[in-house]
Amino acid sequence: MADTTMGTAAARPALFLRNATGLVKAWSTFDAFVYSFWSVNLITLGLYGMSFVYTVPDGQALAAILVFGVLTTFLVITYAMLVSVMPRTGGDYAWQSRVLGGSLGFVLSITGWWFTLFLWAPIYANILVVQFFSPLAYTLGSSGVATWFASSNGIFVSCLIVLAFVSVVVTMGMETYARIQKVCFWIGLVGLAVVIVLLLVNDQSSFQSAFNRESSSLFGTSGNAYQATIDTATKGGFGGSSFGTFAIGPMLLLLPWLAFYLLWPNWGATLYGEVRGAKDIRKPFWSMFWGLWVTVALVAVVVLLMVRTFGWNFYQAANSLYWGSLFGGPAPVIPTWPYPVMFAGWLVNSHLFQAVLIIVMGLWFFGWAGTLFLSSTRVIFAAAFDRVLPAWAANISAKRRVPYGSLVLMIVPSIVVSAIYAYKPTFTSVFLDATAVLALTFFATCVAAIILPWRRKDLYDASPIAQYKLGGLPAISIVGAISGIFLLFMLYEWFFNSSNLYGTSFQATTNSVIYFAATYVVAIAIYVAARVVRGRQGIDLRRIHHEIPVE
């Protein structure tokens, strides 16, 4: 049954295909772009991450964003190349295991994709509170509800809401959620366009008037709340911030903050094993590349508009005041996180409009948060199939195809961690490390990419990327090295910054050191236990990735 031919640009066919299972047409780059775009979410993660920029007053945000985009592009190329060589489910786990070895691969990837994701549930919940529940409640005149969501109980309930939402998404399956994501994507873009237009057609004096009006209306302030925000922040130690200042050192110090949202265009790489055609490097590359750069461009636009309409110094002062108040600083003039979307909505004197805008922009959260555990469940599956984890970890219910084993392994610890987050504020530094540990996992993958052409020469030589060389060296090694140096710089700053700029420096955050040391110890313990138990069952875990000789 020979049916089709595949032509080249030249007249004659390069390949004769017969009818066979699995011969499908390429997946849409746009669909994959949407997933990548959500991963570096401009609104949820982006605005949240940008609210820490005030900690580096001389850091030029726009330059830092562009530099971050360029450096992360190398990471995107590295991951696209790895997908092309080994397009298998499990991503980091599979690549690290096969190149660095099973034990190292398990420990490095499982700490990042499993243990660290526990920490992201409360972070997601906090974003849900400050970008949705709280501003919506204030706008609708329910300040009591807004205050409650900021309490320990409110934060814990928000964590449970996030975990329930994620569980529902995993249960309904990616096909249904992908449809929801698309709806959220388009409506969310309309909302963003409205925000941009509002910031564009209003000037700073209009915003100051609107800010003073709504601060009075919603929070009962009096007088010039705009100026009071700057003055109070100054009293709290804020030294002022000028958007026009540029210095390389401070600009580089902004990069670890930007990583909070711009480091994840490769988030879906753990899923590419399920995608036929992933060996074509162009598809995964362009989907991740555009996910990153469309976000970079939009962030640049939004930042410039905030500078123009809010005033950079005011915006940084508001952020300084809000975050400082959580750690003993002066009380903020308005008792809510400085949400730029809410501020933009205030430019229209209608609480109904403002509420609708917050709800519409809330779709940026609901179209994104559902994938929180998707990659984690895939990594757990991969480890279970390798017999490192018990078989039940990969179990799927027959009726609804729910991966209940991996969900339990994600949800139960996440509830415990959420409770710690909500009721033990002294553990805050642990949560600030959530980005760093994932970056460490990415760093290990970069090391695997660098040595791949030598460690797995067979795979590399047979892959489509073997033809890409720079100065005689494999391109994957070079882009992997550049990405690795970039990640190493940020890891150094996170762990050893002498001023504890990111709240994660080892010398200042004992809890953080203990928590993460414990996760690596647990990961090693799981692997060692698995080796012993499986060994007694006659299973040698070392041979999982040993290649059978060809001749």
Place this chain on the structure above:
Amino acid sequence: MPKVFFATDLHGSEVCWKKFLNAAKFYDADVLICGGDMTGKAIVPIVSENGHYTVTLGGESQTVPAEQVVEVENNIRRRGYYPLQMSVERVHELDTDPAKRAACFQEVMLDGVDRWMKMAADKLRGTGVRIFVSPGNDDEMEVDDVIRRAEVVELGEGRVMEFDGFVMISTGWSNPTPWKTHREESEEQLAGRIDAMASQVPDTSRAIFNLHCPPFKSGLDEAPAIDADLRLLHGGRALRPVGSTAVREVIEKRQPLLSLHGHIHESKGAVKIGKTLSINPGSAYEEGMLMGAIIQLDPKKGIKSYQLVNG
């Protein structure tokens, strides 16, 4: 205690076939089972022109001298494609004449399977290792005749076979697919085909059901969703169960010790369906990697252990 090595969906990858044969020694296996879809999906023409040879692989064209053709052919075979030297005229003939193209495909596929059978004989003759092959839905019917003639390889399709006290039934037939391949039939017909063999198994607690198509909604049958135009939906991330209800029902009803499956390359896994351990080792034939399952059988325990490996 026989140790079984199972791999499937090699799709013409000669590297994978060689690894499959070497798996007996590498994993100390007594029995090798190849689950189907042995034959490749594409012919790559190596076009002879003006004393040189031109080939396009992975979108990249290259022109090589005669002495490099063997290297190019090996690279093509590694990816599971069939290299075929031909003139420009022959290329156009195959391009324009579907019947001649079909005949050409059959010729290279059967030649390929025959070569594999001879490799198996050279490698495993006299070792005592038993090797079973059951063609899959992508394999043309004529493949069975080539395997029947093989010296050391035993054809599994439609037969009830015994080794070391265990009984195995095999079929490479599947439920209907969008590609309308060679061995597809309705769920009812597939159920009848499997039942005809299963009813001859005296003790299913010592039985292996080697069924190419995985059971429906088992987690071993999750394939990327496609539209009517065979285009992947939602960036390939949306998965749908495409396994066979007939396979699932026969496993649930008969509860064999072990069921072995393939067909859905992305859906690697091992699950329990009642008392039955069902395995799909997946396939990464294009990378030249042999994904397989090692199953240590035990006369008393049934299955002592199992492990999925990436050889």
